[in-house]
Amino acid sequence: MTGTALVTKLQTFADLSDSEITRLNHLCRNVRTVAKHQTIISQGDRPDHIHLISSGWAARYITMRDGSRQIVAFLVPGDFCDLHVSLLGEMDHTIETLTACHVCFIPGAEMDSLTSEESNLTKALWWGTLVDEAVLRSWVANVGRRDAHERIAHLLCEMHLRLKLVGLVSDGRLDLPVTQVDLADALGLTAVHTNRMLQRLRAEHLITFNRGILTLLDIDRLREVAGFDGRYLHVQRRRASSG
Amino acid sequence: MTGTALVTKLQTFADLSDSEITRLNHLCRNVRTVAKHQTIISQGDRPDHIHLISSGWAARYITMRDGSRQIVAFLVPGDFCDLHVSLLGEMDHTIETLTACHVCFIPGAEMDSLTSEESNLTKALWWGTLVDEAVLRSWVANVGRRDAHERIAHLLCEMHLRLKLVGLVSDGRLDLPVTQVDLADALGLTAVHTNRMLQRLRAEHLITFNRGILTLLDIDRLREVAGFDGRYLHVQRRRASSG
DNA sequence: CGACGCATTGATTGGATTCAACTAAGGTGG
DNA sequence: CCACCTTAGTTGAATCCAATCAATGCGTCG
Numbered sequence: 001m002t003g004t005a006l007v008t009k010l011q012t013f014a015d016l017s018d019s020e021i022t023r024l025n026h027l028c029r030n031v032r033t034v035a036k037h038q039t040i041i042s043q044g045d046r047p048d049h050i051h052l053i054s055s056g057w058a059a060r061y062i063t064m065r066d067g068s069r070q071i072v073a074f075l076v077p078g079d080f081c082d083l084h085v086s087l088l089g090e091m092d093h094t095i096e097t098l099t100a101c102h103v104c105f106i107p108g109a110e111m112d113s114l115t116s117e118e119s120n121l122t123k124a125l126w127w128g129t130l131v132d133e134a135v136l137r138s139w140v141a142n143v144g145r146r147d148a149h150e151r152i153a154h155l156l157c158e159m160h161l162r163l164k165l166v167g168l169v170s171d172g173r174l175d176l177p178v179t180q181v182d183l184a185d186a187l188g189l190t191a192v193h194t195n196r197m198l199q200r201l202r203a204e205h206l207i208t209f210n211r212g213i214l215t216l217l218d219i220d221r222l223r224e225v226a227g228f229d230g231r232y233l234h235v236q237r238r239r240a241s242s243g
Numbered sequence: 244m245t246g247t248a249l250v251t252k253l254q255t256f257a258d259l260s261d262s263e264i265t266r267l268n269h270l271c272r273n274v275r276t277v278a279k280h281q282t283i284i285s286q287g288d289r290p291d292h293i294h295l296i297s298s299g300w301a302a303r304y305i306t307m308r309d310g311s312r313q314i315v316a317f318l319v320p321g322d323f324c325d326l327h328v329s330l331l332g333e334m335d336h337t338i339e340t341l342t343a344c345h346v347c348f349i350p351g352a353e354m355d356s357l358t359s360e361e362s363n364l365t366k367a368l369w370w371g372t373l374v375d376e377a378v379l380r381s382w383v384a385n386v387g388r389r390d391a392h393e394r395i396a397h398l399l400c401e402m403h404l405r406l407k408l409v410g411l412v413s414d415g416r417l418d419l420p421v422t423q424v425d426l427a428d429a430l431g432l433t434a435v436h437t438n439r440m441l442q443r444l445r446a447e448h449l450i451t452f453n454r455g456i457l458t459l460l461d462i463d464r465l466r467e468v469a470g471f472d473g474r475y476l477h478v479q480r481r482r483a484s485s486g
Numbered sequence: 487c488g489a490c491g492c493a494t495t496g497a498t499t500g501g502a503t504t505c506a507a508c509t510a511a512g513g514t515g516g
Numbered sequence: 517c518c519a520c521c522t523t524a525g526t527t528g529a530a531t532c533c534a535a536t537c538a539a540t541g542c543g544t545c546g
Contacts, residue, residue: 070384092475141313144431188387232335
């Protein structure tokens with residue numbers, strides 16, 4: 001079921017009926033495999049399809065004048081790339097896979113009819129985009145006001161909780177298939193400094209991070225370091241747990 | 244007309260009929276004056292009204308553990324404070340006035356009925372929130388990847404263009420009723436450094452900034468300094484001009 | 487006037503960048 | 517199976533941008 005992650009995610013917000021779940025899965029029937037480091041959509045594009053990450057990781061980023069980039073979101077299974085482009089006109093940023101991905105291609109027209117027929121689902125979808133926005137606010141604060149040590153810790157706490165929502169964490173272990181360069185681009189740091197701070201977190205016995213596998217050794221203490229309060233992810237319902 | 248700024252803003256995206264404009268103005272009939280430096284909504288609140296800035300300025304900010312704050316948005320006339328809270332449950336941040344404001348209080352139920360009856364208006368409203376999100380992405384990049392000089396320049400370019408949209412700019416002059424401390428809190432800098440960079444922009448004959456009045460002396464050059472590309476504001480239509 | 491908020495200036499410190507080299511791991515092909 | 521190449525991660529030294537600390541000016545307002 002290629003819509004599984006999406007269903008799991010939306011269920012943290014709303015009760016979904018069987019028919020609604022079926023409809024979501026139907027929506028996601030057209031899946032393509034996208035290789036690692038491929039562009040899903042570019043700045044300036046006006047795609048007629050909506051893209052949903054079904055498996056794998058991608059990054060949303062803005063390219064700066066000097067060629068450097070700022071990652072403004074990590075996209076994980078269940079996340080939409082561009083639920084909104086039709087309203088905005090064209091993409092103002094680029095989305096690229098970090099790993100091989102399964103991406104659902106959803107015709108814009110089909111999404112339109114869904115939103116006009118299924119008000120419960122539509123609400124759940126909008127909830128998702130509002131959470132994305134809350135995450136973005138949190139990122140501004142993260143980059144603007146935390147030092148490198150806290151900042152990395154905060155990102156790791158966030159990814160841990162977000163992946164937990166879609167059932168991709170077990171016992172503090174999760175896939176984080178991103179390089180230190182990617183992390184740096186998301187944190188507004190250099191790769192070198194990111195490396196040193198990761199080492200520090202390891203030395204403090206807070207994390208393990210090898211070959212894309214992250215383990216949080218002491219979640220409470222890591223959250224303490226980060227000043228992490230997960231409420232901005234708005235997952236206080238149903239099957240989500242705060243830990 | 245307390246909904247004027249909103250109407251002006253939405254018209255950059257969509258054609259609005261007279262009846263739609265009337266409806267928007269009707270929506271905004273309940274206006275209260277909020278004094279300077281008052282909280283409109285606090286983190287944790289679950290307001291049953293939606294708030295719209297009709298005149299004046301406010302800031303959306305996140306409070307950090309150490310008491311410092313990160314402003315994640317400046318709200319100007321035509322901006323909603325919390326179009327979404329009902330979906331998210333509770334506020335994950337605080338909104339405070341920077342000047343005395345006129346704030347429209349819109350009953351949540353009334354907005355609900357509008358969105359179910361007026362699909363054109365609803366689209367326009369969602370366009371607004373999607374632009375807010377695009378601005379947020381741009382802020383992450385601003386704070387994450389630009390140095391202080393570029394960063395301030397970029398914020399000034401953005402505010403200039405945004406205010407132009409609601410008709411609050413004339414000849415490069417605009418009200419920017421924020422202190423250097425406020426600017427610093429939005430830019431992820433200290434007030435001291437913000438002060439020095441403002442002085443530098445003045446010395447470069449790019450701006451004038453006195454008592455809350457900002458003048459852009461050479462918009463093209465300021466945009467060049469900032470690396471500003473206003474497309475992320477998605478105003479390429481109708482009455483918006485890119486300058 | 488005195489107090490306060492805001493802007494300004496100087497001296498110093500420090501966190502993060504930069505530059506550069508080097509190691510380790512993986513993949514590929516001869 | 518090893519030589520070669522590439523990518524990712526690590527380390528060190530020097531530098532720099534912005535933070536910090538501290539003091540002062542200045543205008544407004546009670």
